Amino acid sequence: MISEFGIVLLFFLLGAVFVGIAMVAASVVRPSKPNPIKNSTYECGEIPIGEPWIRFNVRFYVIALVFLLFDVEVVFLLPWAMVYKQLGWFAFIEMIIFVVILLAGFAYVWAKGDLDWEKPKPYIAKLEDLVVGKKKS
Amino acid sequence: MESTNFIWDLMGKNLWSVVAVISLPLIFVLIYALVAILAELKVSAWIQERLGPMRTGPWGILQPIAEVIKLLQKEDITPTAASKILFNLAPYVIFTGAYAAFAVIPFSEAYAPANINVGLFYIFAVGSFSAIGIVMGGWASNNKYSLMGAMRSVSQVISYEIPAAVAVLAVVVLTSSMNMMEISRMQEGGFWNWYIFGGPGGWTKIFMIPFTLTLAIIYFIASLAETNRLPFDIPEGESELVAGFHTEYSGMKFAMFFFAEYANMFVVAAVVTTIFLGGWTSPFGSFLAGAGWGAFWFILKSMFVVFLQIWIRWTLPRFRVDQLMYIGWKVLLPISLVCFIAISFFSLLNLG
Numbered sequence: 040m041i042s043e044f045g046i047v048l049l050f051f052l053l054g055a056v057f058v059g060i061a062m063v064a065a066s067v068v069r070p071s072k073p074n075p076i077k078n079s080t081y082e083c084g085e086i087p088i089g090e091p092w093i094r095f096n097v098r099f100y101v102i103a104l105v106f107l108l109f110d111v112e113v114v115f116l117l118p119w120a121m122v123y124k125q126l127g128w129f130a131f132i133e134m135i136i137f138v139v140i141l142l143a144g145f146a147y148v149w150a151k152g153d154l155d156w157e158k159p160k161p162y163i164a165k166l167e168d169l170v171v172g173k174k175k176s
Numbered sequence: 177m178e179s180t181n182f183i184w185d186l187m188g189k190n191l192w193s194v195v196a197v198i199s200l201p202l203i204f205v206l207i208y209a210l211v212a213i214l215a216e217l218k219v220s221a222w223i224q225e226r227l228g229p230m231r232t233g234p235w236g237i238l239q240p241i242a243e244v245i246k247l248l249q250k251e252d253i254t255p256t257a258a259s260k261i262l263f264n265l266a267p268y269v270i271f272t273g274a275y276a277a278f279a280v281i282p283f284s285e286a287y288a289p290a291n292i293n294v295g296l297f298y299i300f301a302v303g304s305f306s307a308i309g310i311v312m313g314g315w316a317s318n319n320k321y322s323l324m325g326a327m328r329s330v331s332q333v334i335s336y337e338i339p340a341a342v343a344v345l346a347v348v349v350l351t352s353s354m355n356m357m358e359i360s361r362m363q364e365g366g367f368w369n370w371y372i373f374g375g376p377g378g379w380t381k382i383f384m385i386p387f388t389l390t391l392a393i394i395y396f397i398a399s400l401a402e403t404n405r406l407p408f409d410i411p412e413g414e415s416e417l418v419a420g421f422h423t424e425y426s427g428m429k430f431a432m433f434f435f436a437e438y439a440n441m442f443v444v445a446a447v448v449t450t451i452f453l454g455g456w457t458s459p460f461g462s463f464l465a466g467a468g469w470g471a472f473w474f475i476l477k478s479m480f481v482v483f484l485q486i487w488i489r490w491t492l493p494r495f496r497v498d499q500l501m502y503i504g505w506k507v508l509l510p511i512s513l514v515c516f517i518a519i520s521f522f523s524l525l526n527l528g
Binding site: 041043044046047049050051053054055057058059061062064065066068069070071072073075077078079080081082083087091092095099102103105106109110113116117120121122123124127128131134135138142145149154155156 | 189201251253255258268275276292318321322337345349354429431432497505
């Protein structure tokens with residue numbers, strides 16, 4: 040009547056339906072008195088300045104791209120792992136070549152510094168800075 | 177295929193049995209979430225030498241119910257600046273993703289809701305739903321805190337998914353199966369057959385133990401990061417981002433984010449239990465084994481892993497963003513790849 044994957048689909052539906060039921064139940068009980076100040080964007084009581092939807096730092100996208108490569112690697116290797124014990128040494132060497140090619144790219148990204156998040160570089164004040172008339176180095 | 181679902185045996189396949197099969201995990205999640213919320217409050221209290229909640233009911237055991245009632249009564253605020261559709265859709269996406277993962281969790285040898293042969297892969301696939309839900313909610317809020325929290329959270333979730341996936345890959349190499357029921361069944365016969373101790377095999381498996389143990393620890397660390405638990409709590413860092421991606425959410429929508437976080441905690445704990453800690457198998461061979469005891473052992477082991485997550489949350493301070501990326505990409509990923517290659521090598525030598 041219903042396959043195992045049909046059950047999986049029903050799990051998705053039930054998850055969504057459950058959230059819907061919870062929302063409807065809450066909408067019956069809860070108060071609803073919106074006003075413009077309540078509905079304004081929260082920024083610790085300040086009036087927000089500027090748009091939050093701005094261009095974002097590019098390093099997030101670099102991380103996403105590197106992730107995509109490794110995720111594809113995992114997707115390729117999972118079927119490989121399923122039949123690994125039948126294929127033997129041939130599969131092992133093939134996997135090594137595959138991973139090494141990937142790691143070459145990873146080493147490039149690492150050496151280029153894309154995996155380094157901005158590190159704090161605290162400036163420790165020296166005695167000379169306090170001397171009047173001298174420029175800070 | 178033998179039956180892996182006692183409800184089919186009891187009631188046959190009809191509409192009501194299907195409803196029972198898909199709603200049984202939901203009832204479990206609801207009860208589990210209440211227990212986990214209370215456990216979180218009480219464990220944190222013990223760690224900090226406090227009493228924790230004591231007023232609601234005897235010994236404060238009604239505290240989670242009181243919190244649910246409180247959240248039910250809260251006004252639901254949708255900011256005028258927000259993108260309405262995405263803002264309202266995000267709780268659905270995040271909870272549906274968390275609940276869908278329960279479809280393949282083998283609670284006992286007699287109960288896995290859907291016994292599909294790509295179980296582990298499926299869990300990783302629906303695990304990505306949480307990242308989508310987070311970035312949806314965070315972006316749609318049109319709030320700087322939310323957007324920064326969402327971006328950080330997604331970069332963290334995807335960074336730690338790689339070591340976790342490689343750890344799972346190594347187990348798939350050992351089992352040649354992605355079916356979570358079969359993986360559990362392979363580990364029957366005592367705790368020395370669990371994959372954290374190299375899996376079933378002769379004495380030569382001692383070469384494997386360091387690698388499988390390392391991978392289990394790596395998977396656990398990565399799962400903490402994937403569920404945004406505290407040592408990796410940057411997306412919700414209270415001191416800097418108020419509440420991270422759910423700053424603008426209130427009432428039931430916030431409750432859904434909260435609920436999904438606890439459901440995800442159980443899912444990762446269940447994956448650790450299934451692939452490393454023997455799933456529903458008894459730690460003492462055939463002693464206390466069976467369908468009912470299987471559910472007992474599975475829930476006991478999973479709750480122990482959840483307890484570890486809570487313990488770590490209240491023990492360790494939060495990492496900085498650059499430390500987080502350092503650990504994920506430059507420590508966990510190379511170590512997990514080395515362990516993966518070593519396990520592949522040893523399993524070909526038939527040491528496992």
